[in-house]
Amino acid sequence: MELKDLLKEMPYKWRVQSFSKFKPTAQCVAYIDARDVMSLLDRVCSPEGWQDDYKVEGSMLFAGIGIKIGDEWVWKWDTGSESNIEKEKGHSSDAFKRAGVKWGIGRFLYSLKIHTVASNEKKGQSNHPHVVDHEGKRVWDVTEYINELKGNAPKIPEEEIEEYLTCDALIAKLKEADAVPHLDNIGKKYMVDYSRLTDKEQKKVKEAKEIRKAEILGAIE
Numbered sequence: 001m002e003l004k005d006l007l008k009e010m011p012y013k014w015r016v017q018s019f020s021k022f023k024p025t026a027q028c029v030a031y032i033d034a035r036d037v038m039s040l041l042d043r044v045c046s047p048e049g050w051q052d053d054y055k056v057e058g059s060m061l062f063a064g065i066g067i068k069i070g071d072e073w074v075w076k077w078d079t080g081s082e083s084n085i086e087k088e089k090g091h092s093s094d095a096f097k098r099a100g101v102k103w104g105i106g107r108f109l110y111s112l113k114i115h116t117v118a119s120n121e122k123k124g125q126s127n128h129p130h131v132v133d134h135e136g137k138r139v140w141d142v143t144e145y146i147n148e149l150k151g152n153a154p155k156i157p158e159e160e161i162e163e164y165l166t167c168d169a170l171i172a173k174l175k176e177a178d179a180v181p182h183l184d185n186i187g188k189k190y191m192v193d194y195s196r197l198t199d200k201e202q203k204k205v206k207e208a209k210e211i212r213k214a215e216i217l218g219a220i221e
């Protein structure tokens with residue numbers, strides 16, 4: 001048994017911690033559940049090498065995790081929320097996870113950044129906002145969505161990148177590069193007519209497109 005293995009990073013999920021009252025955004029935090037803690041204890045300590053216990057002191061529920069080290073049981077305790085019959089399961093689970101943190105389980109979560117994502121509306125007194133993606137569609141699986149935002153999303157095929165290079169963002173880059181291309185307005189997109197550019201202008205346009213391409217690839221990697 002290597003107790004240091006309890007400190008290792010393990011698979012985790014994401015959930016909404018709060019919705020902003022001032023703008024349509026949500027703050028999301030990483031978490032693990034009680035079953036994740038149990039599974040790690042089984043792997044590191046063996047199923048018979050650990051146990052848990054609970055007690056109430058005043059209005060506080062405490063959970064303890066005992067690990068057998070040599071011939072002795074070593075216990076570490078922590079508390080969850082106030083004891084409440086209707087929420088007993090949730091409180092015991094919270095206290096159990098906090099006791100796990102005392103052993104190092106899930107401690108890495110505290111070093112992870114809070115992710116801010118878009119929501120459909122600001123938080124009011126009686127409404128119930130939800131997370132939405134960049135197209136305004138409701139996000140049902142927050143964990144999957146944030147993992148995609150962090151770079152695990154499918155990569156955009158090379159042949160499709162050219163489509164991104166014909167939008168307004170490219171035009172801005174062309175202006176920054178001081179290129180003066182003749183543009184045909186096609187809906188909301190623009191195409192560069194290379195045949196009407198000088199060699200110098202063509203070079204600047206290509207350089208600007210490479211800058212934009214690098215930005216796109218950087219945003220999706």
